[in-house]
Amino acid sequence: MKVMKFGGTSVGKPERMRQVSQLITADAESKIVVLSALSGTTNALVEIGNAISSSQREKAKELIDKLEAHYQSFIVELVKKPSSLAKAKAIVAEHFEFLTIILKISFSEALSKDILAQGELLSTKLFSVFLEENGIDHFLLPALEFMSIDSHDEPQINSIRNRLDMLLRQHSDKTLFITQGYICRNARGEVDNLKRGGSDYSASLIAAAITASVCEIWTDIDGMHNNDPRVVKKTVAIEQLSFEEAAELAYFGAKILHPASIWPAQFYKIPVRLLNTMQPEAKGTLITEEAGSEGVKAIAAKDGIIAINIRSSRMLLAYGFLRKIFEVFEKYRTPIDMITTSEVAVSITIESSAELKAIVRELEPFGTIEVEENHTIVSIVGNNLNSTPDILSKLFTALSPVPIRMVSYGGSKHNVSLLIPSAYKTQTLQLLNKGLFGLE
Ligand code: ADP
Ligand code: ASP
Ligand code: MG
Numbered sequence: 017m018k019v020m021k022f023g024g025t026s027v028g029k030p031e032r033m034r035q036v037s038q039l040i041t042a043d044a045e046s047k048i049v050v051l052s053a054l055s056g057t058t059n060a061l062v063e064i065g066n067a068i069s070s071s072q073r074e075k076a077k078e079l080i081d082k083l084e085a086h087y088q089s090f091i092v093e094l095v096k097k098p099s100s101l102a103k104a105k106a107i108v109a110e111h112f113e114f115l116t117i118i119l120k121i122s123f124s125e126a127l128s129k130d131i132l133a134q135g136e137l138l139s140t141k142l143f144s145v146f147l148e149e150n151g152i153d154h155f156l157l158p159a160l161e162f163m164s165i166d167s168h169d170e171p172q173i174n175s176i177r178n179r180l181d182m183l184l185r186q187h188s189d190k191t192l193f194i195t196q197g198y199i200c201r202n203a204r205g206e207v208d209n210l211k212r213g214g215s216d217y218s219a220s221l222i223a224a225a226i227t228a229s230v231c232e233i234w235t236d237i238d239g240m241h242n243n244d245p246r247v248v249k250k251t252v253a254i255e256q257l258s259f260e261e262a263a264e265l266a267y268f269g270a271k272i273l274h275p276a277s278i279w280p281a282q283f284y285k286i287p288v289r290l291l292n293t294m295q296p297e298a299k300g301t302l303i304t305e306e307a308g309s310e311g312v313k314a315i316a317a318k319d320g321i322i323a324i325n326i327r328s329s330r331m332l333l334a335y336g337f338l339r340k341i342f343e344v345f346e347k348y349r350t351p352i353d354m355i356t357t358s359e360v361a362v363s364i365t366i367e368s369s370a371e372l373k374a375i376v377r378e379l380e381p382f383g384t385i386e387v388e389e390n391h392t393i394v395s396i397v398g399n400n401l402n403s404t405p406d407i408l409s410k411l412f413t414a415l416s417p418v419p420i421r422m423v424s425y426g427g428s429k430h431n432v433s434l435l436i437p438s439a440y441k442t443q444t445l446q447l448l449n450k451g452l453f454g455l456e
Contacts, residue, residue: 051195061131064079233272254314257308323365325361411434
């Protein structure tokens with residue numbers, strides 16, 4: 017059995033849904049198809065939630081009406097038969113009625129998750145009506161019945177597997193299953209989600225849970241590119257990546273994959289393929305245990321990074337000092353991305369955090385604390401970078417105009433990371449594209 021995940025752009029127009037239906041029926045292998053919300057929908061739902069939480073009910077109503085109008089015109093193009101259109105209309109009415117009711121009740125965090133879940137519920141239900149109209153037999157698997165996270169927001173693969181197995185066994189006559197990406201239930205049983213871009217994570221968790229033959233991520237580009245195509249003009253697709261390389265790129269900002277989406281596939285050794293819905297014949301990127309080739313493969317960048325510098329001439333050399341610092345970050349459940357030390361100072365980076373003030377307050381007894389916001393981590397990812405000749409000289413030569421704030425090298429064979437002020441990000445990615453790949 018395989019998993020095929022289609023992102024927002026891949027289901028964002030009626031003709032794209034038609035294309036998806038062709039791709040999922042192109043071979044006889046049983047499959048679970050994971051869908052995102054139509055492109056733009058989750059952003060709109062975030063805006064609706066924000067408007068409701070800030071008591072801007074008029075604005076929220078306007079946003080809801082605008083989104084509903086979009087769905088009304090979408091379904092008219094999607095299906096032909098009056099009976100299918102009636103079903104699609106009922107689905108749209110049900111979900112927008114729900115949003116309108118939310119306007120009238122007091123806002124809570126749990127309610128905002130309910131709002132966000134409407135996108136994937138709508139896309140899968142409407143796709144199911146389309147498949148039914150076209151005589152494509154399938155079963156709509158409710159993700160809220162099997163996808164779950166624990167009290168630390170971590171998915172529990174064993175319980176996901178047990179529930180999914182049971183559902184699949186109950187419908188063993190089917191070979192095609194459609195389900196929602198992104199949404200899940202939390203430890204309190206409420207509707208929750210796997211964070212923005214989380215449909216990739218859903219797909220990989222499902223692939224791991226059913227030990228799929230492959231996890232295909234279908235999107236709007238022909239695989240992982242060597243650099244961020246949103247920032248740099250000339251980029252090329254990479255044919256093969258190891259799980260480690262893909263995980264580093266996803267974690268350090270390559271938006272094509274959710275940051276956590278690689279570990280389930282890696283742990284259960286499920287190959288991942290990144291493919292282009294708009295260009296299905298393109299090779300895409302294959303991600304397995306094999307790196308395929310040596311040397312630098314790609315660059316990614318992660319914004320919104322804060323550098324925290326702790327200077328202490330008295331305590332730094334004392335053993336136990338780093339533990340005390342790390343305990344502060346652990347207490348506030350804040351992951352550290354980069355760290356560099358000298359005899360008198362330690363620099364740490366974290367992502368923007370609501371806990372920043374509290375963290376700084378608790379670090380103050382250890383020395384002089386400096387906080388620098390608006391930084392970007394640029395990660396150079398590849399295979400055996402520690403033994404790649406000239407990698408550091410090439411990097412520093414290419415980046416001579418850029419004020420590099422921190423460097424992390426040697427922690428992994430697959431990654432060299434640099435911290436730079438975010439204002440230099442575009443220039444850095446462009447210079448590296450030329451310096452490392454000869455692309456301009
Ligand atoms: P989907 O909606 O299918 O999940 P996303 O928008 O989340 O699609 O991810 C695909 C986008 O990721 C591409 O359109 C591209 O702009 C962006 N992207 C960023 N970095 C990379 C990269 N290194 N390779 C490919 N795409 C990338
Ligand atoms: N629809 C969700 C989002 O926009 C999940 C996803 O697309 O992966 O973040
Ligand atoms: Mg995505």
